[in-house]
Amino acid sequence: MNKPHFLYILFLALFATSCSNTRFLPEGELLYTGAKIRIEGNDTSNKENKALKTALKNIVRPKPNSSILGLRPKLYVYNIVGTPKKEKGLRYWLKTKVGEPPVLYSKVDLEYNKSVLQNFVENNGYFNAHTSADSTRHGKKATAEYRVKPRKQYKIREVKFPTDSSAISTAVRKTSKRSLLKKDQAYSLDVIKEERIRIDTRLKEKGFYYFNPDYLKVQVDSTVADHQVDLIVKVKEEAPKLAETPYKINKIIVYPNFSIGSDSLSIESDSVVKYNDFTIIDQENLFKPRIFDRALYFKKGDLYNRTNHNLSLNRLVNLGTFKFVKNQFKTSDTLGNYLDAYYYLTPLPKKSLRLEVLAKTNSANYTGTELNLNWSNRNTFRGAELLTISAFGGVEVQVSGQNNGFNVYRFGTEANLVWPRFISPFKLKSSSGFVPKTKATIGYEFQNRTKLYSLQTFKGSFGYLWKANERTEHLLNITEITYASPQNVTPLYQEQIVANPSLGKVIEKQLIFGPTYSFTYTNTLEKRRKNTFYYKGTIDLAGNIAGLATGANSKKGDTIKVFGVPFSQFIKIENEFRHYLKLGQDSQLASRIIVGAGFAYGNSKEMPFIKQFFIGGTNSLRAFRARSIGPGSYDGSATASSFLADQSGDLKLEFNTEYRAKIYGLVKGALFLDAGNIWLMNNNPEKPGAQFSKKFLNELAVGAGAGLRFDFSFLILRTDFAFPIRKAYLPDGQRWVLDQINFGNSSWRKENLVFNLAIGYPF
Known part of the structure; x- marks a missing residue:
């Protein structure tokens, strides 16, 4: 059978399989195959029509069965499995996890969807639009069809805020500079709702504790001009007096040993402690009062604001001492326009x-x-x-x-x-x-x-460790x-040192002291962003003050020792930048660049081994054995016999990029490309080609591969298969080895194919 005939028969078989789904339908039922949206009329542009069509299709319910090239494999699995006898086993798993029940046309409410579409277009400024609904039947399948005829969209001509002199109106008016409602912007009910929330948020910063967005209304006047509206922001007349009043803080009472199950709060005179503006009721005297002075932002007489409200709660939670943190504000019994603040704190077990x-x-x-x-x-x-x-x-x-x-x-x-x-x-x-x-x-x-x-x-x-916000973190040692x-030290290792003297650096006594600082920025927790970033910069300054004070100079033989051990003196800087590009709901492109440099001076001729850079392995260049690459074009495997020595360097450059996508369920796949190397700052006769030079880009090692990630929620198990496509240690001109790739050759696989088993993502 020739290839075209085979493909034709295969297509017919798949088509027949797809059609066979309808034979499983209950008597009198039709399979719902989706909705068609048609935008009619000449009052809107092609760009508007396209955007409207996409938005309207997303809100029509129900959604039809998922399909691939017109086929519905999930529905087919659901049908052929039948009814499992038990709520476990393969059939039950196939039915409930792999399969998908049929979406029946009887579940489609044309009139309801019609009203949903009508409301959507009108809420977006297409007033006086006309919407109709119908359906089409083809055998045992049915399709819904909606026709929408929008009129010209209304734009905002002017936004008016309250003009009277009351406290609440004045506060609302002062928020107008950052209004979401802009002149010449299209009318949108969603934006109006967001504007009410925005105003309420600003009022909460000005003491209006009892205010909420429902006390605001935005009147729409569509008679002012052709396809234009005026929006009038007002405080509702039925808004209570409490909501229109700014409040200040009066008493601040803290219960640091509060039990959630207690019916009442007993207050004994000897358990009440006055500390600055706080009243602390701690019968067991568990905590020093000053910790609440540091954690709580409110002081007596402060105007209430939501920022200090939330910051106080965040700090109490971040103390890591309390299991539950509850806060309550009550109108003061003794002073008008004042609030009493109560904090109920339930401690975690002290010891664990x-x-x-x-x-x-x-x-x-x-x-x-x-x-x-x-x-x-x-x-x-x-x-x-x-x-x-x-x-x-x-x-x-x-x-x-x-x-x-x-x-x-x-x-x-x-x-x-x-x-x-x-x-x-x-x-x-x-x-x-x-x-x-x-x-x-x-x-x-x-x-x-x-x-x-x-x-x-x-x-x-x-x-010290501190965070300016949820995105930035500082660590200063x-x-x-x-x-x-x-x-x-074994005789075997001593023999290896004779063959490779650099191995002796690994077992030298080391004394390293000095300050370190790292800065981290990340917005990767913001899931709605298409582009997210991670950056970490680190600087390590070892022995600098001691070296300057003692005048240490190893090049002249003036090496200073502490307790018989020379202290290390160096500067090390490392930068790591990651970028995550969201391509879809279950796919992304992740990339990373690492640039690092270490410079030894004064009391040290070279960087200590444990502070040098390494490359290769499960979280680095995955096509190469761990710590086997470099430095430069040096081939460390040539001098190793029983084991492979860790190769280290003073400079590092690494680049990784990885395409990640969900395959099915908890299984995710990845395709990746890694490149990089390490180099020595100075020439080392024992490692020819290891010194950094202007030809460093020609000494990059490159690898590629694919892998699976099993996301069990409590851990991610990662398996990668990778292979080199550029070997830095080969002679210049022979380093690209793409033409040598041969997966069918067992000798090639044994020498080049690397399997990595790891936990978590590499970056």
């Missing part, structure tokens, strides 16, 4: 113990598990301080890579103390709804790399100290 079992992947292409035991105290010194002490242990193995068998075992402990304020000799304040935090950390970790070496690491830091000391 949590055991976690984690599955994880890291940048070195290792996959493993970790056990964490965490003890927390949420109110350590009665100031909502959070003390967390944790112990952890885990094992990591490399699923795909030359380091398979060289497993990593880790265990350690860490203590963190977080204060919900800035602890500083200088007076620092944050005006956002997020509580600024001071954090102190101390920790120890023992890491054993099987057959190679062990490493002890001590860490400590003290710094005044000091961050790391001390690393090797142990149990």
Whole structure:
């Protein structure tokens, strides 16, 4: 059978399958196949007609069964499965999850849809439009048809705000500068509703606590001119006096140990504490009063405003100490035009113990598990301080890579103390709804790399974390100290150092201290945006003050040691930018650029190994083994025997782009392209081609691939298959290897095809 005949028969089979859906319909029923919208008349432009047609089609109900090229596979699955006997099993899953019940024409209400369409066009300024509805039957299928004849659209000629001198009218009038209702704009009922909400929001900032949008009306005068309207904004006469009155704050009462189930609030004289403008009723004396002074924005005599209202609630929630936060305002019994503010706070349990079992992947292409035991105290010194002490242990193995068998075992402990304020000799304040935090950390970790070496690491830091808003975050560590000391270096690793002296840098004692700062901006939580961004910039300044004070200069042999260990002196900067382009409801294009540079000077000849850059692996260039690329055109695999050494560099450039789309249910797919490399700042005779030069773009490694993501809501399991299309370590002129791709060749697959198993998205 030739190909054209085969395709013809296949098409007929699919068509017959589609038609067979109608034989499952109940007696006398028709299959609804959708609605047709026809825009008639000459009063509107082609552009208006097209926009109207799209909008009207979206609001007609019901929606027909989903189809692909005229076929309805989901409906067909629903029909052939029949009625499952149990609410479980394959048939039930196919019927309820894969299949789709038929949309019957008997469920279509032509008159209702007609009125919906009529209302829509009139609410958008097409007054005196005419709408009709009909249907067409073809065998056992039916289609609805709606004809809309809009008139010329009405535009806004003038917007008028209240002119009298009352407090409420004056406040409404002062909001007019930012009105959503503009001259020559098309009339829209939706915009009028939004304008009422906007005015109400502005009034809430001026003390009008009891006002709401329903107390506003916008009168429409369509007699002023041809196809033009005047809009008159008014406060309804039936609006209550309370709504027209601006209120100030009187008493501020806080119940920090409130029980939701309690019927009454008992107040004993010894449990009432007066602190500045606050009355705190804390019978068990759980909290220091000053934490409420920092969290609550209102002061006695302040004009009520919604911003301070919300900021206060946000701060109380962000303290992380309270399970429930409830707020209530009541009209004062003693003073007119005043509100008493009440805050009812239900604390979380002060102490907790949590055991976690984690599955994880890291940048070195290792996959493993970790056990964490965490003890927390949420109110350590009665100031909502959070003390967390944790112990952890885990094992990591490399699923795909030359380091398979060289497993990593880790265990350690860490203590963190977080204060919900800035602890500083200088007076620092944050005006956002997020509580600024001071954090102190101390920790120890023992890491054993099987057959190679062990490493002890001590860490400590003290710094500040604050957010200006929900999009921006700052982290400033005044000091961050790391001390690393090797142990149990095996003869095997010593042999590798002889062959590759740079491996000795990995097990050198390290002492790193100095400030770090990072800035993060993201609007990726704004799901309605088509374009969203993420940026993180980090700067690490190690040993700079100490180096300047001591005059350390390793090039002249003036290396300064602390407790017998030379301290590191360097500057490291890293920038990561991500862009997400929403292509559809279930698809997007995600891209990332990473640019980083580290410069060692003074007391250091080169960057410490743990602070250098790495590239390759499950979250980087996925077509290459973890940390196997670079630096530059250097081929690290040529000097490795038993295992593949981690390649590191002083400079990094990486670019990734990935098309993501939903395939079915919890399964999502991706196509991706990765490119990048690392380089050394200075020439290293042991690594020819590793130094950064003006030809760096010619030394980029490039890989491509595809993968699946299984979204289980509590975690995302990611599988990727990738292969290189440009190898930076090959001779110049031979680096593109597109012509060598051969998926059918087992030798090529073994050498080039990389499988990545990871948790979460790469970026």
